[in-house]
Amino acid sequence: MNILLPKTITSSMFGAGTNIPVVDTAVGEQAWVSGTNYVLKDRRVDGDYTYECVQPVSSAPQNTYAPSDVRSAGFWLKDEGAPTNRMAPFDKYLFTKARRAGNVTYVLNPGFVTGVAIYGIEGDKISLSAKAGPGGADLITPIVNRDLWQPAFGEWEYLFGDLQRGTYFTLKDLPIHPNLELTITVTRNNPTVEAAIGFISVGNWKRLLAPMSQQGGVLYGVEASTQDYSYQDDTPRKDGTYVEVQGRLATDINLSCLIDAAQAPAAKLLLDQILGKAVAMEVSELPKYSHLATVGKITGTVRSDTWPAASVGLQIKGNV
Structure with missing residues (x-):
């Protein structure tokens, strides 16, 4: 039985190789700008989330208060179901997904962690590498690089069935390193098709083991x-x-x-x-x-x- 004790991912942990920008105009995101007036239903990015204008902002100093500022209460409403495209895999939901044509790549520098869990995957392949800091030596060999097709349940499914793609991937026992750089990439075979990731968690795997054993202690009847x-x-x-x-x-x-x-x-x-x-x-x-x-x-x-x-x-x- 494995449970991942998560580490909170902050903006400072993203490496330069991450291919989704802070404000992703490709998916229609617009940054909030100080000193600008806004009308009802305008949607703007502030920090990690999208906010919607629920009362017109038409003058100073109100138009200088960011949507996340407590002084903006009553003017802006945080959309809990709309994190930014970059931060979508790091909220609590799987349906909020980071999306990009061809591939989605995250480079993370989370410090001391022992594993990663990735859920809500939409793609054909996944690759994952761990290095001792940017440009450093590989900490895991070989680098993870695998197709996401699930194994067939039988011969008929293999030959004629609708084979499904895997939607999650986990990795354990990463080497402990203070400058760990983790690169995660989900790729489509067709570069024009959208790839997506719904949830990424990095942290420390905790195992519940059976007495006097290194085997999982989960009882039948799950x-x-x-x-x-x-x-x-x-x-x-x-x-x-x-x-x-x-x-x-x-x-x-x-x-x-x-x-x-x-x-x-x-x-x-x-x-x-x-x-x-x-x-x-x-x-x-x-x-x-x-x-x-x-x-x-x-x-x-x-x-x-x-x-x-x-x-x-x-x-x-x-x-x-």
């Missing part, structure tokens, strides 16, 4: 349930017909782990550290358990069952 937030709107209709309103999709997971009793305090501390945060988790690295992975908020209980063993019950509410 449950993954799909969540569809679509709904039907029949309010304007009187004839039984309705409009299907497309909603977001998510995966919830419920499981139990058996761990060494001595690890119970560390397990409780981990739950405290990730409480209220969107984190990446996976039950196992084995392909047959690849469906038991998601990004979401984790709550749980730690119970001391016997002298040598304890149990951890986890509920993961998947993020959209």
